[in-house]
Amino acid sequence: MPVTPSGSTPLTDRRLSPYALDAANTLGRRVPEPASRTRTAFARDRDRIIHSTAFRRLKEKTQVFVAHEGDHYRTRLTHSLEVAQIARSLAHALRLDTDLAEAVALAHDLGHPPFGHAGEDELQACMAPWGGFDHNVQTFRVITRLEERYPDFLGLNLSWETLEAVIKHNGPVDGMLDRPSWKPVAEFSKDWDLRLDSFASLEAQVAAIADDIAYNNHDVDDGVQAGLFTxxxxxxxxxxxxxxxxxxxxxxxxxxxxxxxEAVRRMIGAMIEDVLAETGRRLKADGIETVEDVRTAKRMLVAFSPDMLADLGALRRFLFTRMYRHYRVNRTRSQARRILSEMFQLFLAEPDILPPEWAERASSGDPARRARAVCDYIAGMTDRYAIEEHRKLFTLDLALDL
Incomplete structure (x- = not known):
């Protein structure tokens, strides 16, 4: 029978580990709300993420390929769903809160702009004079401010533990707070301390490593399908x-x-088994017994083994050379950056051509606030919408095609 890394408890036993977060003990929401009769706090967070506008837009935001290049390549949405599935599996095996792990996995890419990392690089360049751009911070802004779905608050009003997990899933972030792009996170934490100098929960760490497992495997799958390698x-x-x-x-x-x-399926399985074994070793070696032990640990506890990290390094070097920097991908990256740069500069100079709700946000006399509004508008676009919006703005004979 499958066992947890401790080797003692069957997976059918759903008692949480002592170092798992318990939704019954949540620190609550920034704007207090009555508890749900049908869901835990973390399950409610997951559902709010799924119902958000930003989550739906992930269906046409790219991973490596632009979303219209083929129906079988991963998008941010399919990637997020794969990450969530792997995160739930890991959390279940470790006897963690599966709803929280899934919520973080589903939310982790909400701040990505169109055209993947090419889009992020371009928005960072465009926003350099006005506070920069970081997709992790943008995700945080989406769930705390930019989503407008509820009459009582901006954002999704997620629980403290989910907010902490989303912004810290890759480790403590206190070293980033002096970066201009991280100012929104620093200011939020002053009002509601997210303990940015500590590690996040094991559920957050599970979501982070599930992201690594998913993208390494689906990039192999997509790269072969695209004919970039065999x-x-x-x-x-x-x-x-x-x-x-x-x-x-x-x-x-x-x-x-x-x-x-079949090979991709087996590789996912091998990586999951490696993570479970290495995590079990670290939990035991570091004497982790409580949630606070996790937060004050000296290292990430959910991790690959050294041997697996070495193998993954070789795989990533192969993918970087044969896929991420393939000339076909480079051409798409070049086009994507030009599309976003040209739109950004035009909207910044002429904010009155933005849709009314965005034109109002960009009407500030403060150049930084105007630039941020333009950036938020562009960052929320799907690949397809960005291509179409650029076409309408820069193709003269279609200028009236509204």
Whole structure:
């Protein structure tokens, strides 16, 4: 029977670990609300994220490929769903709160602009004189301010533990607070202390490593489908190469598509098992017994083993060379950056051509506030909407196509 890393408790036993967060002991919401009769606080947070406008827009925001390039490539939405599935599996095995792990996984990419990292790089360049841009901070602003769905508050009014997890899932962030782009987080925490100098919960750490597992695997899958490299090219790459060989040995007559899918499935499984084993070792070695022990630990506790990290490093170097910097991807990145740069400069100079609700936000005489409003408008766009908006703005014979 499958066991937790401690080797003692069956997965069917749903008692939480002593170092898991308990929704019954939440520190609450910034704007107090009555508790739900049907959901825990963390399940309610997850549902609010799913129902948010920013979450729906992820369906046409890119990972590596622009969303219109093919129906089978991952988008931010499909990626987030895959991360959530892996996070729930890890949280279940570790006897953590699965709803919180899932909520963080579903929220972690809400602040990404269109066109993936190319879009983030361009908005950072455009916003350099006015406080910069960081997708993690933008995610935080989305859930605390930019979503407007409730009459009593801006944002989603998520529980303290979910907010802490979203902004700190990769570790303490106090070292980033002197960056202009992190000012909104610093100011929020002054009013409602998120303990930015400590580690977040194990549920947050599970979501963070689930992100790594998901994108490494789906980038292999998407890269092969896109023809950027082949299964044969992967045979000499650590981790995926031996798994491909094992899959072919087990299924010598299987076609290439099914070999690819089975190998990716096995690689996800291998990475999950590695995380569970390494996390169990760290929890024991560091004497972790309580939630506070997790927050005051000297290192991330949910982690890959050194051997797995070495293999992943080799895989990422392969993907960087053969996929992320492939000339076809470079062309898309170049186009994406020009689209966002040209729109940003135009909206900054002529805010009256923005949609009315955004034109009002950008009407401030303060250049920084105007730039931030323009940035928020562009960051919320999907790939498809950004391409279409740019076409309307810069193609003369279609200028009246509103």
């Amino acid at each position: 299964l044969e090219d992967l045979m000499e790459v650590p981790l995926i190469g031996p798994i491909l060989k094992g899959t072919r040995d087990d299924w010598p007559d299987l076609d290439a598509r099914m070999i690819r899918l």
